[in-house]
Amino acid sequence: MRADSSGAPPGEAPLILVVDDFEDNRAMYVQFLRFAGFRVAEAENGKVALDQATTLRPDLIVMDLSLPVMDGWEATRRLKGDERTKRIPVLALTGHALGRHSEVAREAGCDAFLTKPCLPEDLVAEIRRILAGAGLKTKPKSGR
Numbered sequence: 001m002r003a004d005s006s007g008a009p010p011g012e013a014p015l016i017l018v019v020d021d022f023e024d025n026r027a028m029y030v031q032f033l034r035f036a037g038f039r040v041a042e043a044e045n046g047k048v049a050l051d052q053a054t055t056l057r058p059d060l061i062v063m064d065l066s067l068p069v070m071d072g073w074e075a076t077r078r079l080k081g082d083e084r085t086k087r088i089p090v091l092a093l094t095g096h097a098l099g100r101h102s103e104v105a106r107e108a109g110c111d112a113f114l115t116k117p118c119l120p121e122d123l124v125a126e127i128r129r130i131l132a133g134a135g136l137k138t139k140p141k142s143g144r
Helices: 024-035 044-055 072-080 097-107 118-132
Strands: 015-019 039-043 060-063 089-093 112-116
Touching: 015 024, 024 118, 039 060, 039 072, 044 060, 044 072, 044 112, 060 072, 060 118, 072 089, 072 097, 089 097, 089 118, 097 112, 112 118
Parallel strands: 015 039, 015 060, 060 089, 089 112
Antiparallel strands: none
16 A cells, blocks of 8 residues: 555655765755655766656655756756656756746746755755645654
8 A cells, every 4th residue: 555656655754866966965965854754865967867766756856957967957857758757846956046047947847946055954844845735744753
């Protein structure tokens, strides 16, 4: 029996795929998201993100936009064009802070947009907001 679209057993924390080519950023967000009670997978570029999304079917993808091999805009377009992954929310997390960048990210299919630097607690709050809107509950970390 499945509790949600992640394929995770009932009661299991949502799976977040963090896509960032800068290893220190990725490690920081992965550690913070795990501490906040999420399961987390990682990808260092858009091509790996597509493979991970197809295989793991995460509940949400945190996507940097400037990436090597395949950028986040193209990866998001392909995710949203694939029947297997089009319903996975994509949260753009980028240093491109100008107003037009958020518009272009939404045109590519991103569901939300945050600019770097981004406090980890702001990222968690946005993830929880998106998951709640998708009808997924986040499993609170024990003791919270």
